[in-house]
Amino acid sequence: MILDHLRSIDDPEDQSFLNDRSLSRMLEDTRQRGFAVREGGEFRPKTSSIAVPILSSGRVEAMMSMIWIRSALTLDAAIRAHATTLHKIAQAI
Structure with missing residues (x-):
């Protein structure tokens, strides 16, 4: 829900964090660290x-x-x- 909301706002500053590759890497790093x-x-x-x-x-x-x-x-x-x-x-x- 949060990601959908951020995408709907369409703030240019958020775009680099919301692309699939960056987001997948960030989520995987977070899961591994806890x-x-x-x-x-x-x-x-x-x-x-x-x-x-x-x-x-x-x-x-x-x-x-x-x-x-x-x-x-x-x-x-x-x-x-x-x-x-x-x-x-x-x-x-």
């Missing part, structure tokens, strides 16, 4: 984020994300320090 990442640049260049799924009966019902200022923390440091905790919180929810 969480999504945003390293800045493509949306809000001064911030990065990680997001974990909140599942119900094996279905993604929501996402929980953490956003930070890139100059304060690298993506790798944030993953090391917070990904496990975010997963535990998502499981508890």
